Amino acid sequence: MVLLSALLVGLVFGAGIAVSGMANPAKVLNFFDIAGAWDPSLAFVMGGALLVAYPGYRLVLRRPAPVLALRFHLPERRDIDAGLVGGSALFGLGWGLSGFCPGGAIPAIGLIRPEPVLFTATMAAGITMVKIGQRWAAARSAADRQGA
């Protein structure tokens, strides 16, 4: 039930990405190219998403729990740190080079083209590199504490 539900929600998400133009890197790059071939369409994507998600979240989060899980998993961090700003800026640098963002590239795999697969593979490698690095740093600092 949980898997079927998640699959169907994924279908809605992927359909939205495909219909909106977010799966098309040329369209994404043109949205950001205000000084050139500007295509303002993607402002409508974010506008449409927020028009639904803002009131929708208000209604849903009033309930005690989700339908198929025990509780709502909401981000608890409130701090604005260098990782948030710098990491997001690095994400933007990458996004501007190709026009692919994670939510656009993964549904674009369904269009059976090589670029979204390549992007997703190197993105997964980047995520894995950071995870391994953070695990290594955590293990090292734990070992340092034991040694001291």
Added chain:
Amino acid sequence: MTEFTPVQSLLGGGLIGLAAVLLMALHGRIAGMTGILAGALAPGGGWRLAFLAGAVAAPLLLVRLGGVEIGFDSPVPLGWTALSGLLVGIGVSYGGGCTSGHGVCGLARLSARSLVATLSFMLATGATVYAVRHLAGGF
């Protein structure tokens, strides 16, 4: 040039927002592609794999069964796309999210962290596109 598509983009955006609301209402989870991808192979991540399968299947079904035309054009060389993926993967790991997680779900929750993240990546993306297209004369 790409055609200005306000109706399709608004409609598609509405579906993205609907998916975010449904994932919260049914599973209690944020519809952020970064978190879903990063946690897909973790224990209890089955719902994430199912969501990813649905997200990939949707355009395929729309094109093959629905006969819908979905525009796709990647104007950048493959090597740039590969480098871009690596930078995005590292960036979203430290930034804690991407366009879907911060830009849609976070802003819909009026999260200050997500507003800062969204401003940071939108400005960086715009600056990169300007530099590549207008200063370096590329793509």
